[in-house]
Amino acid sequence: MCIVQDDSSRFAELLAELSGLTTEAQTAERGDLDLLSTIELVRAMNAEDRRVPEAVAAQAEPIAAAVDGITERFRRGGRLIYIGAGTAGRIGVLDASECPPTFGTDPAMVVGVIAGGEKAIRSAVEDAEDDEDAAIADLDRLSLSADDTVVGISASGRTPYVVSGLVHARETGALTVAIAANAGSAIGSAAEIAIEVVTGPEFISGSTRLKSGTAQKLVVNMLTTLSMIKLGKTYRGVMVDLVATNEKLRVRSVRTVSQLAGASVEEASAALRAADGSVKLALLMLATGADAASGAAALEASGGCLRDAISALS
Template identity: 50%
Template sequence: MIELAAIATEQRNPRSRHIDQVSTEEMVRIINREDHLAASAVEAIIPDIAKAIDLISGHLHDGGRLFYVGSGTSGRLGVLDAAECPPTYSTGPDLVQGLIAGGESAMFRAREGAEDDESLGKKDLLDKGLTEKDVVVGLSASGRTPYVIGALTFARQRGAATIAIDCSPHSPVGACSDIDLCAMTGPEVITGSTRMKAGTAQKMILNMLSTGTMIRLGKVYGNLMVDVKATNHKLEERARRIVMTASGCSRDEAIRALGQSKGQAKPAIVMLLLHISYEEAQKRLQAADGFISRTLTTASTEKGIR
């Protein structure tokens, strides 16, 4: 069994050794200075993050799914990122899924012992019918969580792609993965409290993975979330603004186009820019793998040929 002192995230931070004796403002400054290190740790592994995005987007394009697997804070962060994909990018609920040791109830009440069983990681993925088309991202700050190791090991056996997000070098979860995204954030302000810097770095990486993947799947035009699902008043207004910004149309024209496109911003934009029907816009988007930019380029080329 590995001693806690040997784990990078469990070491004592000399910069916060007297944090209990300083003013509240200095306390916060210490925390803030340490938080800056999380961004630097993520920056150091950007090439590997880019490789992970290409790996994930390739599998999802070919019909695969993305699973985030973790326990405690790491598991909650994965569930959070997965839950944000459907409203932001109109993905199906099964495309990106978050699995946390101990099940859904562990999102709200800690079940620390659930992470210690490797077989549970395997079981949760087995229940999801994991295949070689899928991608499994294992999150573990220490890099040694049995639940995550079990999940990644099983994923490899099934031929699925595997990615680790951890904060401790040369870790077991990294060894189980095709790509090891190790953000070396160093010792926490409060020793072992990996919901702090390690959690911040993991959240930043998840933001990059999901956002980058959705861009690569054609769900972004420029920097506009053109696949947003307008399920409430705020998102309906956002969809209108997106259509207006992308097409240069008036508010009334945006409302009319969205009405014709069943509330979908992407075809509404194509309809307005190319002056075509909803059915034709959908057909052209499908031929362009859902990319508005490719759709417009193809239309421009066709016009030039004619």
């Protein structure tokens, strides 16, 4: 009987907690979606989605603070580690997986950790988001240090796995950042920097893979893209550390060198061959006349910043 009472009490507590979340709210104006025509559904859902960029813009200052913190720790050799469950976890994994081909980073530099492990990327793992101990164990397996940044993602802002991970990361001395879709979130309180993008009730109540998920993707795009820009991974708004792992990217490499250096396709191709496929090194060689060895040394001395390397050799 005591167990039943405890369970009932916990259920009532959770019900009250969820009922107060913006992401769980229902709106009377929505009406019965199943009675709308397809074109009406498209327009109604699109109208909701348009609210997301404005909500992200309202969090510009904490996002900028997070970018600066992440960049500082990258320069110290630290990593960016995303933790989340369900959709939020998958968004972190997605962003991490796209950094190596886009920016030429080591796969260990940006890492995505999802509650329930690899299986949870494709399939739901029941109760994984409630496992507080698993978050600590998952981070410990990465040998977390004070040079790292841990970004916890949770639409509700109360996911136990994420809260626990952030608390543990903060105790370790890592920079902690929270991305939530509700104001005054538990993960926001647990982290040093709270990015709370309040996008309002979902198009389908409680389906946080929708607006909340879109907002999360926009924010993580900023965290990695802007920190990589500050690390010199782009030049004149173009990716210059991309890894040409397929035909499309090889063609893009030639086109990038040709356009930025004002060189012919033949000249760009020759420079890339001499630079062993490095777009950044090929551009430096064409801009300064340096050979591959001298160019590589200049890039290393400049911390990989092409603009600074060009200035040093000019």
